[in-house]
Amino acid sequence: MDSSIILLIALGLIVGGGYGWYVSLITRRNEVREAMGSIDVQLRKRFDLLPNIVALAQKFMTHEKSLLGELTALRAQVETPYAKDDPAAAGAHLEASKKLEAGMIRFFAVAENYPELRSAETITRAQATFEEVEGNIAAARRFYNSAVARLNNAVEIFPGSIIANIANVQSFPFYEVEDAAARQPVDVNKLMS
Template structure:
């Protein structure tokens, strides 16, 4: 009879440790997502400065500047939302903002006065630095999301996750446009 008690205790301990692992990995993924938020906030804080500098020189790109401003506003609103679907939608909006900002940085090359302007050079360096930090935060988040997904899909974690109503977190993925091969001719045109 005592071996039945020991077996039951062992099973309960196993379930508890797996539960603790799931909670720990979910918290790590949420922390990594928060790390992305910090970096994306840096970018959205940097955008107005870049736009102010660029607007003085770039009369022909008013539409692009307006689109970036609107995307920034939409991203800030999306940052206030929580949940799996809201996170996925925010990832999509952030990708659109990143794409537009990259287009702006390419457009800067067509304005020699702007390209050599000290404030613009500093803003471009800051932008490149923030983008590198965002990339690192996304890699960290994807790794944490994968560990969480593994924990809730491997038995007995799958049973525990089903009882708790847990679903895998979305991975950050690049857009189809970012997957397309780079055409060097696009960058060599002047």
């Protein structure tokens, strides 16, 4: 075989392999975008629920105005549009979402101190809806983190790191929630009441 044919074949394999890796990176980045969109859909449900809860709670929780104001401010922060292709913007969006989730959990814990609020049918339904939405967010978070792991591995492993740099594909942050409540011992008395 002529050496120029061998060189052309080798060059074709390198270009073909590079293109295949590029396609893989773009596919994985699009999976991350899709997963982030799933999280955003669930967060939208949480956003839509929050004003109703705050409006109802304001009637009963006169001493908790700062908590209600904080929830409203956090909702506005999470609702702010962000660049889905920018890992830093996505990370800031996810961080704001974590703070809102923690605020909502704190709200429902404080609501336990207001029997008239706790017994209101609307707040009971809202809490059940919130718990359902949180379960959906957890499922979307798992899907997102799985897509991010695949993308980050492809971006960080050679030769993907070179191709990702050329194609401007970046690693994305994981959506991790610090769940202090999950680390606390379970109070059986609360579960039985």
